[in-house]
Amino acid sequence: MARSKYPKFSEVQARADFPAILKHYGIKAKPAGDELVCSCPFHEDKTPSCFIHPEKRLFKCFGCGIGGNIFEFVRLKENLGDSGHELGIISKIIMDVCDIPLSDVTGNRASLRKPRGTSKVHTETTKKEKKVSEVNKPLSFQLHLAHNIPFLKSRGICEEAERVFGLGVAKRGTLRGRIAIPIHNRNGELVAYCGRFASEYPPEGEPRYKLPKNFNKGLELFNLHRAMALKLDYVVIVEGFWSAIRLHMLGVPCVALMGSHARQTQLDLIVTSGFKRAYVVLDGDEAGRLGAEKATIDLAGYMMVRRIDLPDGIKPDTMDQKWIDQLV
Ligand SMILES: [Zn+2]
Known part of the structure; x- marks a missing residue:
């Protein structure tokens, strides 16, 4: 060698x-x-x-x-x-x-990509993820969506963002009436739609987010292909779709874990996508802080990592300018 x-x-x-x-x-x-x-x-x-x-x-x-x-x-x-x-x-x-x-x-x-001390984490995660799906196949169809959604406006998502992210309300199928959020793989191929309930308060028993059963979200990072296209040397890691959409529209290269826990495949994607520096900015709650600590440790051997803990109840889609200033 x-x-x-x-x-x-x-x-x-x-x-x-x-x-x-x-x-x-x-x-x-x-x-x-x-x-x-x-x-x-x-x-x-x-x-x-x-x-x-x-x-x-x-x-x-x-x-x-x-x-x-x-x-x-x-x-x-x-x-x-x-x-x-x-x-x-x-x-x-x-x-x-x-x-x-x-x-x-x-x-x-x-x-x-094999620093000492992480092999155990790797095997455990891989075993768990294998049960779902090892690769998310690109979809062979696209949903018909209605645009101009009042709920998105109320969330501060402008028409331009709606267009860039291809957001719309599904007209039929299992996501009918929900806001469909297209999820792409690193190559920009559409691999799933996430259906977000179109108000803050879904009725009891209705999940706020719906993902296809066979879709393994741990294999993808929401917005990775767009973040890479910005050709900056850093990436901001957040939990949710709205946070990623907001920061992306501000010109910040941003990916969402679609949860507070970064899976091994997601970390591998970050390490191998050409970024030299990562900001971990998860939600201001217990799960977010735990997730941020783990992601920071896992990425620390590969790149410069900065972790920014938000105050309780604050998320990147609601944080004010002083936090955003740290990311640009
Ligand atoms: Zn200090």
Whole structure:
């Protein structure tokens, strides 16, 4: 196997020593359970509110909401961007500070997508997902939809968004009367429609969202093909359709997990779609925070990851401008 002379991102991440990095920047941290806590270096922090998980090499400030992996930490400290060149600089800083020899971090590229410690998660998820479907076949039909939907207007979705996303009300079939949201695979092929009940309060027993039984949502990321077409080097990961639609229309490359838990295939799609940086912005609730933590850990070996926790009850489709400003 040919060995690259360049450091591998996931290998640097796996060997990085967070306490050494803190010391390098003159940041004093105290132990707090499995974690370390320090005054946040990224905002005016009166009480120590920045937590560092040395083993996972992640940080999270509960004051300003900034968090991510060790690469993101160094990038912010150095005020760097995320070009390939700058990522190289960050790797070099981490390797120097943590005394990591280049020979330790230049594994062969074929194993790039198998960082240590994630194989268990991978097998478990794969087993569960196999029961449903291993691939979502492109649909051979398109629904006839009625347009100009008052409910969408009430959700702040403009006609332009309706057109871009192909939204409409299904005239017949199992989704009759529901808002059909077309879901495409990475190649832009239509693989399913999700039927959203056309009001906030579906009658009892009626699900808010309906997906085809044989459709495996864990194999797709809503809006991935459009996010890729924007040709930016980052992606924002959200939970729901409306959040993705809103951010996309603001020019933010955004994909939706269609839930709060990122499945392995979805993470693989993010890692292999050419993005260098990911923002994890899930809903401001317990499930969202748990999902965000896991997704951040899983992506941390492959790219720069920043996690933004929204306040309780806030979602990316309702968050105000100050949060959006962090994403553009
Ligand atoms: Zn902070």
